[in-house]
Every structure is written in C-alpha cells, then in structure tokens.
Amino acid sequence: MAKKKSGIPMGLERGNLPEGEEKYEAVREMFDRIAPRYDLVNRIMTFRLDVRWRKKTVKALSLPPESIVIDLACGTGDFCVELEKAGMVPLGFDFSFGMLEASRSFSQLSQADVLRLPIRETAIDGVTCGFALRNLTELPAFFEEVSRVLRPGGRIGFLDVAEPENRLLKWGHHLYFDRIVPKVGALISDKSAYSYLPRSFSYLPPYQEIITMIERAGFGQVERKLFAPGSAQLFTGEKI
Numbered sequence: 001m002a003k004k005k006s007g008i009p010m011g012l013e014r015g016n017l018p019e020g021e022e023k024y025e026a027v028r029e030m031f032d033r034i035a036p037r038y039d040l041v042n043r044i045m046t047f048r049l050d051v052r053w054r055k056k057t058v059k060a061l062s063l064p065p066e067s068i069v070i071d072l073a074c075g076t077g078d079f080c081v082e083l084e085k086a087g088m089v090p091l092g093f094d095f096s097f098g099m100l101e102a103s104r105s106f107s108q109l110s111q112a113d114v115l116r117l118p119i120r121e122t123a124i125d126g127v128t129c130g131f132a133l134r135n136l137t138e139l140p141a142f143f144e145e146v147s148r149v150l151r152p153g154g155r156i157g158f159l160d161v162a163e164p165e166n167r168l169l170k171w172g173h174h175l176y177f178d179r180i181v182p183k184v185g186a187l188i189s190d191k192s193a194y195s196y197l198p199r200s201f202s203y204l205p206p207y208q209e210i211i212t213m214i215e216r217a218g219f220g221q222v223e224r225k226l227f228a229p230g231s232a233q234l235f236t237g238e239k240i
C-alpha cells in the first residue's frame with residue numbers, strides 16, 4: 001500500500017475507504033501503530049463503558065466455567081480478561097502483532113487471521129468478538145469460520161459499535177464520534193487512525209443484515225441487543 005512520508009497509509013485519511021486486500025493490510029498496519037495507547041484511548045473515548053459492555057457480553061454467552069472460548073480479533077486481550085474472571089478458558093487470536101504485544105492478559109494469544117483459524121471443526125464452546133466486525137474484509141466468511149470451529153450448542157457474543165435510534169441521542173453520538181473523538185485520538189495517539197474510526201462505521205451493514213448472515217452461517221436464537229446509550233450492539237446466538 002502507498003504511504004505518505006508521515007507513515008500514514010493512504011486511504012485511511014479522508015476520502016475513500018479501502019476494501020479487500022488493501023483494507024486488510026491498512027487495518028493491520030493501523031492497529032500495529034496505535035497498539036501502545038489503544039486501551040487508554042478506548043477507556044477515555046467510551047468513559048469506560050467498553051469494560052461494562054464486555055462484561056455484559058460474557059454474561060450473555062451463558063456458558064459454564066471451564067468452557068473454551070475464543071476471542072477473535074482480540075486486540076490487547078480485554079475480552080480474555082473478562083472471560084478469565086468468569087472462570088472460562090479464553091484463547092485470543094488477532095493478526096496485529098503490535099496489539100498482541102501490548103496485551104496485559106494472561107491468556108494464550110496467537111497471531112492469526114480470524115478468517116482462517118488454526119482450529120479443528122467443532123472444538124470450541126464459545127466465541128466472542130469485540131469492535132472488530134467492521135474491520136473485517138468478509139463478514140459472511142467470518143461467520144462461517146466461527147460456525148466451523150464451534151460445537152453444536154456453542155454460543156456467540158459479537159459486540160460492536162451502533163448508532164442510537166433516538167434522534168437527539170443520534171445527533172449527540174455523531175457530534176461526539178465525528179468531531180470530538182478524532183481530536184482526542186489525535187492528541188493522545190494517532191490522527192489518521194482516529195479520523196478513520198467514525199468513517200469505519202459505514203462498513204457495518206444494518207443489523208437486520210448481520211442477523212441474516214449469522215443465521216445463514218448455521219446459528220439459531222440470534223438476537224440483537226442495544227446497550228445504553230445506544231452506542232454499542234451485541235449479537236448473540238447458538239450454533240445449531
């Protein structure tokens with residue numbers, strides 16, 4: 001991918017968002033770059049709500065202690081920490097070595113593309129994925145890969161950003177994510193990455209489409225829940 005002198009990948013600034021292989025490389029490079037301050041910016045940006053949302057996701061998995069749960073696109077391993085607290089056995093996978101290196105989790109984390117997991121069929125009890133659906137290049141292929149490694153009855157919890165439905169909240173949400181977050185991100189971390197963040201929302205299909213994709217990959221009881229103030233959504237379901 002072409003780079004500016006500053007090292008900022010072209011395509012992650014203003015203008016068109018990359019797709020396919022170009023997106024894959026740009027996203028990986030971006031997370032490698034912002035990894036050291038990723039957790040700090042997340043906590044500030046969400047007023048620590050991200051921690052609460054992950055806790056709720058782990059609870060919604062409704063799996064017993066000792067369950068083997070893989071956290072896909074695990075980043076710095078925040079979900080693994082919550083899964084450990086719930087007595088589960090988490091394994092994290094992410095393609096950004098920078099994010100894995102910045103982890104403070106004690107779980108086993110491995111570098112892998114979540115579209116090609118080094119795991120045999122039906123070996124896993126549960127899967128979590130936080131704030132990464134919009135960063136993936138092929139969502140249906142991702143859900144199929146999750147379905148391949150999950151045992152029948154295995155559970156999923158996919159957490160991602162959302163847009164509040166209430167008009168006033170939606171206005172406040174856009175003001176915050178489109179104007180304030182990029183400035184805070186630029187100040188503490190990386191200008192180009194945090195101006196990409198609000199634009200990356202547009203990669204995420206409407207929730208009804210996501211539910212249909214998950215069902216088509218072999219899941220039942222698929223549900224979507226909005227977390228207050230409507231800035232995060234959780235998809236849960238069970239492998240048939």
Ligand SMILES: C[S@@+](CC[C@H](N)C(=O)[O-])C[C@H]1O[C@@H](n2cnc3c(N)ncnc32)[C@H](O)[C@@H]1O
Binds near residue numbers: 129
């Ligand atoms: C916004 S971060 C989320 C990190 C973490 N899940 C969390 O809850 O904070 C998105 C993560 O997705 C990872 N990612 C994106 N595409 C990936 C892929 N194809 N395979 C593995 N990891 C991927 C990035 O490296 C990054 O760590």
